[in-house]
Amino acid sequence: DTAVSQTPKYLVTQMGNDKSIKCEQNLGHDTMYWYKQDSKKFLKIMFSYNNKELIINETVPNRFSPKSPDKAHLNLHINSLELGDSAVYFCASSGTGEDTQYFGPGTRLTVL
Amino acid sequence: QKEVEQDPGPLSVPEGAIVSLNCTYSNSAFQYFMWYRQYSRKGPELLMYTYSSGNKEDGRFTAQVDKSSKYISLFIRDSQPSDSATYLCAMSGLGSSNTGKLIFGQGTTLQVKP
Numbered sequence: 594d595t596a597v598s599q600t601p602k603y604l605v606t607q608m609g610n611d612k613s614i615k616c617e618q619n620l621g622h623d624t625m626y627w628y629k630q631d632s633k634k635f636l637k638i639m640f641s642y643n644n645k646e647l648i649i650n651e652t653v654p655n656r657f658s659p660k661s662p663d664k665a666h667l668n669l670h671i672n673s674l675e676l677g678d679s680a681v682y683f684c685a686s687s688g689t690g691e692d693t694q695y696f697g698p699g700t701r702l703t704v705l
Numbered sequence: 706q707k708e709v710e711q712d713p714g715p716l717s718v719p720e721g722a723i724v725s726l727n728c729t730y731s732n733s734a735f736q737y738f739m740w741y742r743q744y745s746r747k748g749p750e751l752l753m754y755t756y757s758s759g760n761k762e763d764g765r766f767t768a769q770v771d772k773s774s775k776y777i778s779l780f781i782r783d784s785q786p787s788d789s790a791t792y793l794c795a796m797s798g799l800g801s802s803n804t805g806k807l808i809f810g811q812g813t814t815l816q817v818k819p
Contacts (some may be wrong), residue, residue, distance in 0.1 A: 597748075633713070634791055634812040641806070649806055679763070683748055692737040692797050694807060696748035 596620050597619030597697035598683050605703045606674055614669045614700045624648075625667035626685040626694060627659060636683070642667055674704045708732050711794055711810030720819050724781040728810045729773065734798035735808075738753050738770050740779045741793040743812065749793055754778065784817045791815070 641649035
């Protein structure tokens with residue numbers, strides 16, 4: 594069973610489009626995250642939700658909007674996609690009070 | 706200056722070599738230190754987790770933390786071609802243990818040649 598899963602795995606789209614990435618975890622964790630990894634492998638946190646409540650919101654354009662329908666799911670919606678949004682987006686989760694995070698397989702977004 | 710500095714490499718070693726991967730950091734509030742391994746086109750997976758200064762060993766892997774120097778290391782003994790991956794250090798502070806905010810290094814790409 595996959596612990597943290599993301600869909601889709603690959604996403605190719607045109608500039609200006611709106612797209613969503615979905616994440617689900619079956620670890621029973623309370624906290625979920627979105628990270629962006631650029632072409633130089635630098636991994637940077639974007640958002641974090643704990644029990645459906647937003648707790649980390651880094652300096653991210655407001656074109657990015659996370660949504661957590663329940664504590665097992667955290668989706669990322671991106672409006673008006675730009676070339677610079679091309680990256681790999683990782684979802685992760687952690688248990689209450691834990692610092693170790695478990696990552697999904699990533700979604701490779703390419704904006705043309 | 707980035708909070709966490711890590712030489713991106715690439716680092717190429719022959720099979721069986723001892724590998725040393727390092728990170729330095731500037732924020733003395735960091736208390737929890739992790740090493741993640743990321744294979745090509747995969748998500749990072751947790752390799753080692755340490756809290757205090759000193760060494761922690763797990764099989765061929767040893768994580769070392771020196772808080773006084775703000776320096777952490779990961780040693781891989783008897784390196785294997787299957788160890789070829791990108792190794793990311795990550796850390797968080799006491800305050801951020803409640804928020805879970807991990808700060809990552811850039812990652813070091815390691816290639817172990819047969």
